[in-house]
Amino acid sequence: MARGEWGYYNGRTKWCSYRRTTLVICSINIGVALYVLHTLYNSLYTYPFNDPQKAARYTPDQVRKMEESNHIRKEAQPTELIKLVDELKKDFSREEKKLDLPSHLKHQVIDEIVQLLRSLKSSNATVQNEAIERWRKQKLKEARELARGNSISPTILPKEAKILVKALKSRWDDFRDEIGLWIPVAIPNKEHDDKPEGEEEFDSEILAGRQLPPECNTERHTDYGGAAVRWGLTHHKESAYDCCQACLDQAKNAREGEKRCNIWVYCPSEGGCYSPDIYEHKQQECWLKYDEKPQVSFKDKYSESYRNSHPNAPLVVPWVAGIVSV
Structure with a gap:
């Protein structure tokens, strides 16, 4: 091969060396990468959902149908059920927020109020409420x-x-309800007033529930x-049997130092039961009590002298x- 031809091939080899080829390929790759990045960057500003007007275009008929659909969905909502659920939630919330007042302190407060009202010797609701308000502030x-x-x-x-x-301050109304304090309107109990004065048919009545x-x-x-x-105002039982059984269970399970029930008192009358205190005693009240002796x-009938001094007392x-007895 002539020298001239060798020089030609030798020059072409230098021009097409690996280094030059690598640089060319890298340059192309960088260019492609820059172009892709440029395209993605621009798409952030040109993507249709960034412009609400370009995001979706609906015809008037489609808009009307969507509005009708929303209206039907709202009409189909069980609004009464939702209101009922909301009320139940409020009731549950109210129950959860009951005052956690120790029982001995609650009974102490009740005893003080009862003693206060007894000392008034007045059945006037205004007088009683004013006395209770003075006691509350003190x-x-x-x-x-x-x-x-x-x-x-x-x-x-x-x-x-x-x-x-x-x-006594922010939860007074709730506390009154919790301890059963309210001033009832005196309504005479006519339960046995239709019986002749001397009639002695007490045992002919039948108590509901199981035999005691x-x-x-x-x-x-x-x-x-x-x-x-x-406290019987908040302790109701279906029958006298259940009330007696509650007394037996309490006495059996009472903790050390706690009073054990040895007396049960139950109200079986549908019209409620009379008692010379400030409360209205309703059917199924079950009082569990303790007394060493x-x-x-009261037994059988209220005496005539007692009924003269307590006009609301039944016969x-x-x-x-x-x-x-255990």
Whole structure:
């Protein structure tokens, strides 16, 4: 091969070397990559969904159909059911927010109110409410002092005093409902007024529910006193049998130091049961009580002298009671 031809091939080899080829390919790749990035960057500003007018274009007929669909969907909603559910939620929420006042403190408050109303010797609702309001303000003042630690009480702890302050101040209405405090309108109980004066047919009445066992020592038309183990206003049972059984169960399961039920008092009357206190006692009330030496409060009939001083008292004692024997 001539020298000239060799020089030609040698020059072409240098021009097409691997280094030059690599640089060319890399340059092309970089150019392609820059172009792709440029395209993606521009698409962020030109993508239709960034412009609501370009995102979707609907015809008037399509818009009308969508509006009709939304209207039908709203009309199909169970609005009454939703309202009912909301009310139930509020009721559950209200139940959850009940005051966690210790039972001994709750009973202490109830006893104070009962003693206050008895001392008034007046059945006028206005007088009673005014007296209760004065008591509430005085009790609230005492509870605040206890909560701050400025005074000491053998029965109320500072922590309990804080709950009592809340009950007497911001939750007074709820607390009244919880303890059953309200001033009822006196309505004479006509339950047995249609019987002749001397009629003695007490045992002819039939108590609903299962037959009571001997250990209940059932006494009809009888009311016993005693310290309340379970407050009957909020403790209802289907029958006298269930009430007696509740007393037996409480006595069996009572903790050490806790009063054990030995007296049960039940209201079987559909019209409610009379009692000389401020409460309206309704059917199925079940009072569990304790007394070291149980004593009868009323038996068979209310005396004529008692009914003269208590015009609302019926002729016959409506309660059923018993002293349990375990």
